[in-house]
Amino acid sequence: MAGLPDSLSGQDVGSFAYLTIKDRIPQILTKVIDTLHRHKSEFFEKHGEKGMEAEKKAISLLSKLRNELQTDKPIVPLVEKFVDTDIWNQYLEYQQSLLNESDGKPRWFLSPWLFVECYMYRRIHEAIIQSPPIDDFDVFKESKDQNFFESQQSIIALCTYLQELMKTIEDLEDNQLKDEFFKVLQISLWGNKCDLSLSGGDTSSQKTNIISSLEDLKPFILVNDMERLWSLLSNCKKTRERASITRVDIILDNSGFELITDLVLADFLLSSKLATEIHFYGKTIPWFVSDTTIHDFNWLIKQLKHSNHKWMSKCGVNWENHIKMGRWVYLDHMFWTLPHEFSAMSQVAPDLHAELQKAHLILFKGDLNYRKLTGDRKWEFTIPFHQALNGFHPAPLCSIRTLKAEVQVGLQPGQAEQLSASDPSWMTSGKYGIFQFDGPL
Ligand SMILES: O=P(O)(O)OC[C@H]1O[C@](O)(CO)[C@@H](O)[C@@H]1O
Numbered sequence: 001m002a003g004l005p006d007s008l009s010g011q012d013v014g015s016f017a018y019l020t021i022k023d024r025i026p027q028i029l030t031k032v033i034d035t036l037h038r039h040k041s042e043f044f045e046k047h048g049e050k051g052m053e054a055e056k057k058a059i060s061l062l063s064k065l066r067n068e069l070q071t072d073k074p075i076v077p078l079v080e081k082f083v084d085t086d087i088w089n090q091y092l093e094y095q096q097s098l099l100n101e102s103d104g105k106p107r108w109f110l111s112p113w114l115f116v117e118c119y120m121y122r123r124i125h126e127a128i129i130q131s132p133p134i135d136d137f138d139v140f141k142e143s144k145d146q147n148f149f150e151s152q153q154s155i156i157a158l159c160t161y162l163q164e165l166m167k168t169i170e171d172l173e174d175n176q177l178k179d180e181f182f183k184v185l186q187i188s189l190w191g192n193k194c195d196l197s198l199s200g201g202d203t204s205s206q207k208t209n210i211i212s213s214l215e216d217l218k219p220f221i222l223v224n225d226m227e228r229l230w231s232l233l234s235n236c237k238k239t240r241e242r243a244s245i246t247r248v249d250i251i252l253d254n255s256g257f258e259l260i261t262d263l264v265l266a267d268f269l270l271s272s273k274l275a276t277e278i279h280f281y282g283k284t285i286p287w288f289v290s291d292t293t294i295h296d297f298n299w300l301i302k303q304l305k306h307s308n309h310k311w312m313s314k315c316g317v318n319w320e321n322h323i324k325m326g327r328w329v330y331l332d333h334m335f336w337t338l339p340h341e342f343s344a345m346s347q348v349a350p351d352l353h354a355e356l357q358k359a360h361l362i363l364f365k366g367d368l369n370y371r372k373l374t375g376d377r378k379w380e381f382t383i384p385f386h387q388a389l390n391g392f393h394p395a396p397l398c399s400i401r402t403l404k405a406e407v408q409v410g411l412q413p414g415q416a417e418q419l420s421a422s423d424p425s426w427m428t429s430g431k432y433g434i435f436q437f438d439g440p441l
C-alpha cells in the first residue's frame, strides 16, 4: 500500500498507542482474569468439577497472553479452529511480510496498534473457547450490565424525552423536526463518551442528564456535518415513492448507555419518517470491553420492557415491536471483529460490502470504527476524510465519534495546532466529538 502514512504503533514511546499497550491492555487482562476467578463458584454450580477445570485453563491461557504482551514476544498464530481463524492467521502473515528484516516477526510494541489491540481481544476469545464448558462466557458482560444500571437516571431522562417527543412529532414543522434531529444526533454522539475500554474496564457510566448539557457541549464538536445528514435524509423523505424504503445502517459500538442513545436515534428516524428501516450491526464476540453483541442488544431491550418506569418500559415495548415488524433488523458479521481497516472490506468481506451498498446512509459509531475507517494512520490533520477512507465508499457515510485515539482528519488549517496548545489531550480524552460525513453533496 504505497503512499499511505505509517500506522499508529507502540513503537512511538509515549504515544497513546504505546501507553495503551503498556498499561491499559494489561490492566484489562488482569480484570478479565479476576472476573473469571470471581465466577468460580457459578461455574461449579453449573458444570461441577469440569467448570472448575475450565476456569483454571482459561486463567492460565490468559496469564500466558499477558506475559507474552508484557515481554513483547512475537505475535503467534491462533490455534483453535473458529470461523475466522484462517483469516486472522493470513493477516498475521501479511503483517510479517511488511517487515523488512528477514527474521522480523510481528510483535506487540512493533506492529500496528490497531492490529495488536484487536488481536488481544481475539486471543481473550480464544482462551474462552478453548475452555469448554465455559466457552460461551462473556468476560465483559458484568461491566456492560453495570454501566446500564449505573446510568439509570440518564436512561429515564432519555426515554421520557423520546416519549414526549413522540406525542407531537407528526405536527412538527420542518425546521422543528430538524432541531429535534440534531438533538438526537448529539445525544448519540455524547453517548460514545461511555466506553469501558478507555477507562481500562472501570465503570464509565452516564450520571448527568445529557439533554440539558447539549448546548454546553456544542463547542466541543470539531467537525459538524449534521446539516449534510439532514439534507440527505429529508430529501429521501420528500422524494420517496409510497412503497419504497429509506434504509439507515448503524454500525453499533458500546452497549449500556451508548446503545440506548443509538436506539433513541433509530426510533426517532422511524417516527420522523426520515428513514423507514434501520439495520444495526453488532459484534459476534465480546470486543473492546463494552461493544454490543446480540445478547447485550436483546438483554437491554428486555430490561427496558420490564422496567417499572412507565416511559422506559414503553420504549422497550416499542423497540421490541420494531424488531418484530422488521423495521429494525439486527445483524452481525465476523468482519467487524477482524483487524482489517475498512478499505479492505470489499476484498475480505465482499458480502458485507455489497449489503452496506444498499443503505441510503451508514452511521459508524465510536472511536474504533473511526480508526478502521481511516486505517489508524498518521494522517495530517487537514487531509480530506474522503482521501483517508482510501477507497471505502459503499454508500454515504458518517462517523459519529468522540476522540479517543491519535488520529483525526478533515480539520481546518490551524485547528489542530490551536487545540494542542489549549488542551494537549484533546485527541484522547473523549471530550471532543465529530460528525464527519462522506458522500455526494
Ligand atoms: O468504544 P470506542 O469509542 O470504539 O472506543 C474504544 C477506544 O478505546 C481504546 O480502546 C482505548 O485504548 C481505543 O483503542 C479505542 O479506539
Ligand SMILES: [Mn+2]
Binding pocket: 195, 197, 253, 254, 288, 290, 291, 366, 368
Ligand atoms: Mn467500543
